[in-house]
Amino acid sequence: MAALKPLLYVFVYPGLLFLFAYGTFCEWFDRKVYARLQNRMGPTHTGRWGLLQPVADFVKLMAKEDVVPEKADKGLFTALPVVGLAVVATAMLLVPVWHVSPTASGFNSFSGDIIVLLYLLSLPTLIFFLAGWSSTNLFSTVGGTRVLTMLFGYEVPLFLAVLSPALLAGSWRLAEIAAFYQARPLLLLVNLPAFAISLVCVQAKLERTPFDIPHAETEIVGGTFTEFSGKKLAFFRLMTDIELVVSSGLLATVFLGGFPGGVGWGFVQFILKTLFIIFLLSLMRAATSRIRVDQVVSFAWRFLAPAAVGQLLLVILLKGFMP
C-alpha cells in the first residue's frame, strides 16, 4: 500500500488523470466565462453544456496530421511538447493538496518547495521560446523573442509577490505557509496587493490577453506555435491548461490559505479556490485589450515591481512588530 501511494499521486490524484480532467474542465470554465462576458454562448454542443469540448479538441488534434518543418531541429521540436507537459505535471505534485501533511516532509513537500515550484513554472516560458526558435519560422522566431522579452518583465514582480507571504509566514514550505494562514486568516488581507500583482503576472505567464503577445494572431499568425500541429499542438494546449491549474493552485495556496480538511473537503476547497482565481483571470482577459511588448516591460518595471517591493517592505515591517 505504501508503495502504491506515490504511484497513485503520480497517475491519479493529483497526477496525470486528475490533471487532464481538471485542466480540460478549467479550459471549459475559462472559455465559458469569457464567452458569457462577451455576450456569446461559448461551447454548448459537446457533452452537457459543452463540458467535453476541450477533450474533443484534444482528441481531434491528436488525430491530426503531424508536420515537422524541414529546416527545424527535429529532435528538439519533437521533445519540447512532451518535456513541457512533464514539467507542469511535476509542478502539480508540489501543490499541497491532500497527499501532503503539514508536519512531515517527503518527496513532494520539503522546505524550499515554493522556489522549486516557481522554477518549474518558469520552465514553460523557456520551452515556448525554444519551440519558437527551433521551428525556424519567421513568425515563430518573432514570437520566441517576445516570450523572452516578456519574461524579463513579469518574472521578478511575480517572485517578489509570491515570496512576501512566505516571508510573513516564515517558511519556505508551501504546506507550512498554508497552515500558517489557516491559523491566522486575517493576515491574508495584508497580502492582497501581492495577490493582485501575482494575478497580473500569472496572466502574463500564461500568455493570455492582455499579454497574449507571443501568439498574437493578428500580428504574427500563430506566434511560437505557428509550425506546431497535430499531437504536438495538442500537448502544448494541454500543457497550457495544466499550467493554468498549477498556477492558480499556487496562488490559492499562498494567498487564499491552502486546502485544509482532508480528502473530501480539501478537494472541494481546491476546486472552489482555483475556479475563483481562474474566474478573476478570465475577467481580466475579457476586460482588456492586448498591449505591446515594450509596454509590458515598462508596465511591469514601472508599476508591478515597485508595488511588489513595497509589499515586501510592508511584510518585513509587520514581521518586526509581530510577537
Add this chain to the structure above:
Amino acid sequence: MKVQIPIGPQHPALKEPIGLRMTVEGEVIHDADLRLGYNHRGVEKVAEGRSYIQNLYLTERICGICSHSHSTTFAQGAEILFEIVPPKRGQFLRYLVSELERVHSHLLWLGVAGHEAGFDSFFMYVWRDREIVMDILEMISGNRVHYAINTIGGVRRDIDEAQRTKILDLLAVLRARTSFYLNLGTTEPSFVGRLAGVGYLSKEDAMSLCAVGPTARASNVPRDVRKDDPYGIYDEVPFEVCTADTCDVLGRTVVRIKEVLQSYDIMEYLLRNLPAGPVAVKAPRRPKPGEIVSRYEAPRGENIHYIKSNGTDKPERLKVRAPTLGNYAATIAMLKKGFIADIPLIFAAIDPCICCAERSVELVDSRSGRPSVVRWSELRRMAGRRAARDSKKRNVEWPL
C-alpha cells in the same frame, strides 16, 4: 539583423488578400512594400460591355461592405447623363440607406479594430449592435449586404409609416449604445494605450499623399465630399464634418464614432422630414453622349466614378476609384518606424477594402494560366524537384 516578414496575401490580420512585405529589425519596421492584385475581377473592363442598368448591379458588387456607395455613385452619374432627376422621396430613401451603410461599416470597423488590438470583448459587443443596423437595412431593402435598392431615377422600394417609426426607435437604441462605446473606446486604459500615438500621419503628409476619408480627417484635414461637393440632399441636411488632431489610430477611432453619431442625426432628419410622393422616375434607355464625374463620400472616403457615354446603351468607359486605393500611399508612410505589433492596427485603421481597390483587371487565371497540360504525376515530380531545389537555397526571399 534585418528580416523580411511577409504579411499576406493570407494572414489572420487581413480580412482580404493583399501582399505586404515588411523589413524589420527586432520589433521595429524599417521599410514596407505593397503588392496588389490578388483580388482582381476586371470590373472596369466588364462594365464596357454591359448596359447601364446592368452596370448598376455590377458596381454594387465591387464591394461587399460599401456596396450601396458604389451603386449610388454610379446612379448619380448616370442620372445626369440621362438628364433625369430622381424625386425627393426617392433621394431621401437613397441617402437614408447611405447613412445606414456608413453606420454599419463604421461599427464593423470598430469591431475589427478591437479585434486587431486583441480586445475581443469590444469586438463582440459592437458587432452585436451592428446587427440592429443590418436588421433595419433588411427591413428597408429586403437584403442584408447587397441592398440593390438603387435604380437609375430613384429607388426601388418604399417604406411605410410603421417602418418609419420602427427605424426611429431602433436609432434611439443605437445612439445610446454608441455613446457608451465612444466613452469606452476613449477611456479604457489598455485600449487607449494601444491606439494612441500609433500610425502617426502628419497633416502635411496626409495632404501630399492624397489620403481620403476618416484617415485624412483624423489628421485634421476637413475633407468630406458631403460638405465640399454636396450631392443629392446633403446641401439641405445639417451635419458637421468630424475631425481629430491626434493624427493616430486613436484619432481615427474617435472620428469614426463621432461620424456614426452624426449619421444618426442625419437619418433622424431624413425620416422626420420624409416627403410624400413617388420614389422613382422612369429612365430612358440611352443617354446622350457626354462624360461625367460623380463623387460620393463612402464610409472609407471619397468614391469617384468617371463615366463616359457614347450614345449607346453601354458606357464607353467607367473608371472607378475606391477610397482604399487612395489611402495606400499614406499607409506605407504610416507603417515605417512602427512596431510589428502595430501593423494590423495601422493597416486596419484605413479600413481597407481590398476588393474595392482592386477591381480593374480581367483575370487570366493568374497562377496556372500557362497553356500547358500537366499530368498529375508530372506535377508531383515538379513539386518534388522544386522542394529539393528550394531547401538548398538559404535565405530565400519571399516570392512576392
Add this chain to the structure above:
Amino acid sequence: MDRIRGLLGERILEMTNPAVRRIFLTLAPQDLVWALGRLKADMGYWHLSTISGVDLGDAFEFLYHLTDDLPGSLHVRTRTPKAEARIPSICSVIPGAVLYEREVQEMFGVVVENIPDNRRLLLSDDWPDGQHPLRKDWKHVRPEEKIPGGKS
C-alpha cells in the same frame, strides 16, 4: 474659372464647365507638370483623386481628377497618341500619384516618364509583357480549361 485662365494663360487648349462644380481643362502633356504645380501652389489643388484613362482609338486620353478645399473639382485632360504613348510623371508635384501612375502604366501600356517606381501594381507576376487589358483592342481569351490527370 477665370482664376485658372489667368494662372495658366495661353497653355489652356480648352476649358469647359459641363455640370455644376465640375471644370474640365485640356492641356498638352508637356505642360502638365508645370500646370499642376501652379494649380497646387496658387489655388490649393493638392489632392489628386485618381487618373482615368480612356482609349479613343488612335490616342489615349488621361484625366487627372483634382480637388481642393473649394467646392467642386477640376479635371485636367491630356492626350497622347497611341503609337508613341508617353506622359510625364507628376510625382514631383503630388507624391501620392504614384499608385495611379503605376496602374495607368500597366493597364494602357503608356510610358510614364520619370516615375519613381515602375514595378507592376495590379497584374500578376506571370502576366505577359505587351498585354494591356484596358485598351479597346485587347480581347480576353479564356485559356481552355484542362483538368490535370483527367481525360484529355
